[in-house]
Amino acid sequence: MTPPRIPRLLLGAVVDPAERRYVLSDLEEEYEALSAARGRDVANRWYWSQALRSVPPSLGRRLRRRRRSRWPDRRWRGHALLGSLIQDARYAIRGFRRTPGFTVVALVTLMIGIGASTAIFTVVNAVLIRPLPFSDPDQLVRVREMRLEGNTLSPYVSPPNFVDWREQNTTFSYMSVVSGASFVLTSEQGVERVRGMSVSPEFFPLIGVQVARGRPFRPEEGDSDESRVVILSHGFWQRWFGGDPTALGKTLTLDDHGYRVVGVLPPGFRFLEPADLWTPFAIPAENRTDGMRGARYLEVLARIKPGVTLEQAQQQMDALARRLEGRPNNAGWGIALRTLHEDMVQEHRRALLLVLGAVGFVMLIVCANVANLVLARSTRRLKESALRSALGASRTRLFRQMLTESLLLAVTGGVLGVVVAQWTIAPLIRLAPTVIPRLDGVRLDGAVLGFSVGVSLLTGLLFSLVPTLLASRAEPGLFLRVAGTGVGRRRQRLRATLIVAEVALSMVLLIGAGLMTRSFVRLRGVDPGFAFENIMTASLGLPASRYESAERQSAFYARLLEDLAALDGVESVGATTNLPMSGSRMTFGYRIEGRPEDAADGRLVAEYHATSADYFRTMHIEFTSGRTFTAAESGGRTKAVVINQTLARRRFPGSTPVGERITVVSQGGPTSREIVGVIADVKHAGPASSPREEVYVPLGDDPWRFATIVLDVRGPEGGLREAIQARLSAIDPALPLSSAQPMRQLIAGWLAPLRFQMLLVGLFAVVALALAGVGIYGVIAYIVGARTNEIGVRMALGAGSGKIFRLFLGQGMALAGLGAALGLVGALALSRLVRSLLFDVTPYDPMTFLSITGVVLLVAGVASYLPARRATRVDAVSALKTE
C-alpha cells in the first residue's frame, strides 16, 4: 500500500532536501492509517490534497532561505541572476493575486489544454511509443503468408510451411507458433474454463523469458500431441496451488487429459493476452504433409538474429519463399514480416494520432486565448512598464519579467493539467474500445511528465512571445504616452488575428467531429443482413477425448438444439461454426462442377460455415431463392449446400444456381454438393465490410468440435445464460459454456472504435468552440471598453443605439466570418487525413460543412451580442467626461 506516485514525486521535489525523508515518511504513515480506516480512494484524495497544498509553503520557505543566503555568499556568479529571477517570480505572483479574474481564467484554460493533451498523450505513449516489455522487442516479428497477387496478407501460415521455414531459414534465431487456447479444467471443485496459450517449445527463449521454477518445454514436446505437459502462470500457481513449490510434478486435468506441471513463469509475465496455462503447440507428422500446405491457420512469431535488419530478414525470407513456391498450394504465395509492435498497433495508429492532432488544435487555441488575455493585461499595465523603463530598467530586464510571468503561469497550468490528466485517464480507458491493445499499460510515467513539462514550457513561450516582443520594442516615452489612452492599434490588430485563428482552428475540429458523427450514424444504420435484437449467442467447444467421432458430435448438437428449443421464451434455436461479427472465419476452396477451367488448384475460395437448418430462421437471414436444409441433408444422407448472393452473382450471373452442383473442400476432403438455396448477403466481418463469397453446409453433415448457439429470444434475457448452462450440463456435466452474450453486444464492439474517436474529437471540438467564443467575447468587450469615448462622441453626434449595436456586432461577426472561411479551407485541405476513418460519408460532405459553419457563426453572434449590447447602454455624458 504505497501512496500515489505523482504527488509523492511532486512533494519530494518541492520540500527542503534535508527534510524530504521525514515529510514523506510522516505523510506515508498517515496515508496508511487513513487507507486502512476509510479506503484507498479517500486516502489517495487526501494525499493529493496534502501534496498540492504543501507546495506554496515549501517553495516559499526555500525561496526565502536562498534569498537570505545570497548576499553574504557570492560564490557563484549565477546567484545574482537567480536572485533577480526569484524577485521576478515573487513580483509576478503578487501581480497574479491582484488580478484574480485574469489568473483564474488563464489557469483554467491552460489546465484544460494541458490536461487533455497529457491524458491523450498518456494513451498514445502506452500504445504506440513505449517499447514492448520483452528483450530487444524490435527483433520480434510476426511472420505471415502473403498472396503475391494484390499483396493480400493472410493472417496465418500452414503447418508444413512453418516446419520448412523453421528448418531452412538463416534469418531467425527462433520461430514459434502462438495460439490462444482454452481448456476445461476439471477438479474436485467442478469444471471451469481457463485461458491458456499453446506455443512451440522455442517460444520462451524467443521472447526472452526464463521460467521462475521448473523447466521450459523440451524441443521434442513440440512433435506430438501426447507430451501433456503444462507451464503455469505465476498468478495461476498462486491461485490454484497457493504458491506451493511442490506443485511441480503434480497433474492438472485439462480437457479430460492429465497434464504434468513442469514449470512456473515469473510474476507479471504475459504475452499480449492474459493466460493461466501454457502448453506446447505440437505439429504432428500427419499435419506436415504437402496436402496441408493450403491449410493456413497458424499464427507465427519469430526473433530476427541480432545484427540483422528487418529489410535483410525480409529479403532472405523472400528467397526462401521462392524456393518453396514449387510445393503444392504454394504457387503465388510469399512471406511477409512485420514487427510485432507494428502488427499490434497498426490499425489504431491513425485513429490515435488523429485524436492527438485534435488535442494539438485545442492546445493552439489555448495558446491563442491565453496570449489574448496576457495581451489585454499587458496593455493595462503599459503605464507600469513605462515607469519601470523610465526608472532605468533595461529592455532585457522588462522582457525577462514578462517571460517569467508567462512561464510561471504555464508551469502552474501544467501542474494543474497533470492533476486533471491523472483523474481523466481512468474514465478515458473505460470509454476506449477494448480492441485497442496495451491499454492496461496506460499510466503517467517519466515520458508523459516530460511531455507535459515540454508542452507547458512551449505553451508559455508561445503565448508570451508576441506580447513580450511588442512590449519591449516600444520606447519608454511612447509607453507613457500610449498608456494614457490605453489603446495600441497594433495590439488590437494582433488580438483580432488571434481570434480569427481560434475560430478557424475550432472550425476544422468541428467539421472533423461532424464527419465522424455522420459516419457513426450511417454505420449504426447499416443492415447487417441478420437480426441482432433479441438474439442471444453462446459458444462452446467439445473436448476431443469424448467427442472424437463425427457421429458423437452430430448427436450432441442435435440433442442440445432440441433441448434449447424447448426453453421458455425461446422462439427458435440454431448453431453455426462461425458467427457473424465474432471475428471467427474459415475459408476453403471450392469448384463448380461442369466447369473444368475452375478445377485449377485453389482458384475459387469461399468462407465456409457449418450450420444447423434452423440457423437462418433464427438469425432472420432471408432466402432469395431455394430453401434451407432438409432433415435428410442435415443427417448427411444427401449432400447439400446453401450459398450467398455474392457467390451466386459472381459465379452464376444471369442464371439461377439452385440445382447446380459444386464441390466444396472441408476437413473431410472435397465433397460434391447440390445448391439448395441462396441467402441474402450477411456482413460477416463487421458492418463496414463488403460481403465475400460464402458457402453453408449442414452442421450435422460436417460437424466441428466448436460451435456458437444462437437463440431468438422473446422475453427477458435475465437467467438465460444459466438456463442454457443447465440444459448443457444435463447432456454433459463436464462441459462449461465459454461465452454467452447478446448479438447486440458484438455489434456494439464493432462500432466502439468509431464511437471513441467521435466522442473525443467531438469533446475537443466543443471545448475549442467554447474557448473561441470566450475569445471573441473578450476581444469585443475589450474594444467596447477601449472605445467608450468614441461611442460617447458618436452618440452625442446623433448616432442611434441600433447603429452602435450593429457596429460592434458587425466587428465580431467579421472576425468570425473570416475565421470560418479560413477554417473551411483548412478542413478541405485536411479532410483526406480522416478519409480512411469515415464510412459512407465523403470528407467534403456539404451538409456537415454547412451546418458547422452555421453553428460557429451562431456562437460568434452570441459572443459579440453581449458586449455590443453593453455598448448601446453607454451614457454619452459620462463617457465624454472620462476624456
Added chain:
Amino acid sequence: MSKGKFLAEFELYIMLALARLEDDAYGVSIRQEIETKTGRPVSIGAVYATLARLGDKGLVEFHTSDPLPVQGGRSRKYFHLTREGRAALSHSTEMLSRMMEGLPIHS
C-alpha cells in the same frame, strides 16, 4: 524591533502543539493536533516550513529517531521547544491574554 519577536498565528499554533505534545511531537502528531483543535485543514508542507522558520529563530530544535524496529519502520524527526522557545511562547500568550482582558469575546 524586528518582527521576529512576535509570533505569527500559525507559528503560535505550532509552538502550542509542541508544548502540549511534549516528547511525542513529530510531523504527524503536530499536524493532527492543529487540525483537530482548529478544525482547519493543515498541510504537512506548512508544518515543516514553519518549524524550519522557528528553528532559524532558535525557538525550536529537533532530534531524529532511529528507524522503528518494525518492518518498513520509519525514522522520525521529533521537535521540541528550546529555552528561548518556551520564553517566547509564554511571552506571546501572556501578551495575548493581556490584550484580551476585559474584551467580551471570551467564552
